[in-house]
Amino acid sequence: MRLSILQSQPHTIKRWPRMDASFHRRKDKVVVIMGATGSGKSRLSIDLATLFPFSEIINSDKMQVYRGLDITTNKIPHAQRRGVPHHLLGDVDPEHGEFTPADFRHRAGDLIEDISSRRNLPIVVGGSNSFVHALLVENFDPHFNVFHNEGLISSELRYRCCFLWVDIAFPVLSQYLRDRVDDMLHSGMVQELAHFFHPDPPSPTALGLRKAIGVPEFDRFFNKYPPSMGLGLGLWDRDRDRAYREAVRAIKDNTCDLAHRQIGKIQRLKRAGWELRRIDATEAFRLVLTSGSHVWETQVLEPSVKIVKRFLME
Ligand code: ATP
Numbered sequence: 001m002r003l004s005i006l007q008s009q010p011h012t013i014k015r016w017p018r019m020d021a022s023f024h025r026r027k028d029k030v031v032v033i034m035g036a037t038g039s040g041k042s043r044l045s046i047d048l049a050t051l052f053p054f055s056e057i058i059n060s061d062k063m064q065v066y067r068g069l070d071i072t073t074n075k076i077p078h079a080q081r082r083g084v085p086h087h088l089l090g091d092v093d094p095e096h097g098e099f100t101p102a103d104f105r106h107r108a109g110d111l112i113e114d115i116s117s118r119r120n121l122p123i124v125v126g127g128s129n130s131f132v133h134a135l136l137v138e139n140f141d142p143h144f145n146v147f148h149n150e151g152l153i154s155s156e157l158r159y160r161c162c163f164l165w166v167d168i169a170f171p172v173l174s175q176y177l178r179d180r181v182d183d184m185l186h187s188g189m190v191q192e193l194a195h196f197f198h199p200d201p202p203s204p205t206a207l208g209l210r211k212a213i214g215v216p217e218f219d220r221f222f223n224k225y226p227p228s229m230g231l232g233l234g235l236w237d238r239d240r241d242r243a244y245r246e247a248v249r250a251i252k253d254n255t256c257d258l259a260h261r262q263i264g265k266i267q268r269l270k271r272a273g274w275e276l277r278r279i280d281a282t283e284a285f286r287l288v289l290t291s292g293s294h295v296w297e298t299q300v301l302e303p304s305v306k307i308v309k310r311f312l313m314e
Contacts, residue, residue: 013297013305015051030112030159031055031308032132033125034266035166036259038177040281040300042076044166045125047301048308049084056115058108059089060126060135063212065104066094069196071189072214074180087111094209101134102142108135112159121312127258129265136161147265155273162311163276164304165266172285174256181252193218194227213254221247277307 031048035041049055059065063073067090070077075090088107092099108124108131115122124132130147134140138156146153168176193214199222209215225240236244270276284296 013051028159031123031162033164036262037127038180039166039168041125041166045123046082046084055121055123056085058087058111058122058124060124060128060131062128062131064089065092065099066209069212071184071187071192073212098208101130104131105134105140127262153272165276165278166281167278168285169282172282176285177255178252197222214251217247217250279303
């Protein structure tokens with residue numbers, strides 16, 4: 001599969017010994033990996049957790065916190081987690097109502113305390129900037145969306161944070177995201193969504209996960225052509241084929257829009273004084289798209305490792 005190149009590969013960088021870690025670890029230190037959807041954050045988190053083997057990952061993608069829709073929401077598969085502990089990844093029952101930024105602050109805050117108390121390193125990874133903001137600011141007001149009013153984003157944080165922002169030139173990222181949707185379709189996304197489909201409007205308690213990109217787009221398709229009609233391609237008439245293509249096109253467009261909004265929010269946090277270290281992954285991605293080779297290790301992983309080492313030794 002084309003995108004497997006972005007899976008974690010064995011690398012040549014040396015692991016940081018656990019002894020050094022216990023010596024240098026300060027209780028309130030957190031590594032935070034930010035970036036738009038599809039920018040390689042999960043891969044970087046696994047690579048870093050492998051090199052700093054006292055790390056535990058806390059997911060901060062607001063759709064991936066829920067149980068279910070693993071393909072549609074792009075959860076990193078178990079086989080690729082390399083034994084690294086993951087928290088808040090598929091742990092929340094979607095039937096228990098929407099998991100809010102305030103819930104995330106509370107649950108992820110407890111996790112950071114627990115992970116730190118074991119002298120391990122929490123790595124927060126995910127594209128939901130409202131979650132990251134809620135978790136990290138010293139004073140959080142759940143009734144107020146700071147992204148609607150830039151002047152009000154505080155840079156006073158309750159942990160010592162090392163921010164890595166994986167950034168990719170937008171034309172390269174959007175091409176990659178469109179290809180990724182095709183790969184997700186090949187991996188069984190439509191079957192997963194057919195299983196999740198419900199002909200009635202969503203109950204208020206099921207709203208959270210039903211907002212995932214893919215659900216509304218395919219609900220429209222399944223309302224016209226219910227899964228009971230069968231999913232096998234080839235038996236379809238032209239209208240059904242057109243409706244399917246329309247759903248796929250909408251997913252691709254909405255994913256690119258999401259990435260664009262996420263990058264906008266990250267830039268706002270940076271302008272507000274958050275010390276984000278930008279790692280440019282454009283070349284690594286461009287090469288994945290064109291020739292299949294990659295420069296991930298030299299252009300993304302090595303600079304990230306340097307930044308994290310310096311942070312741990314501060
Ligand atoms: P907002 O304030 O817009 O909610 P945010 O930073 O809190 O932004 P985002 O991660 O940008 O959260 O998610 C916004 C929307 O994007 C979600 O409500 C959902 O529709 C879609 N989305 C986000 N992550 C995923 C995902 N992993 N899979 C599918 N859809 C997603």
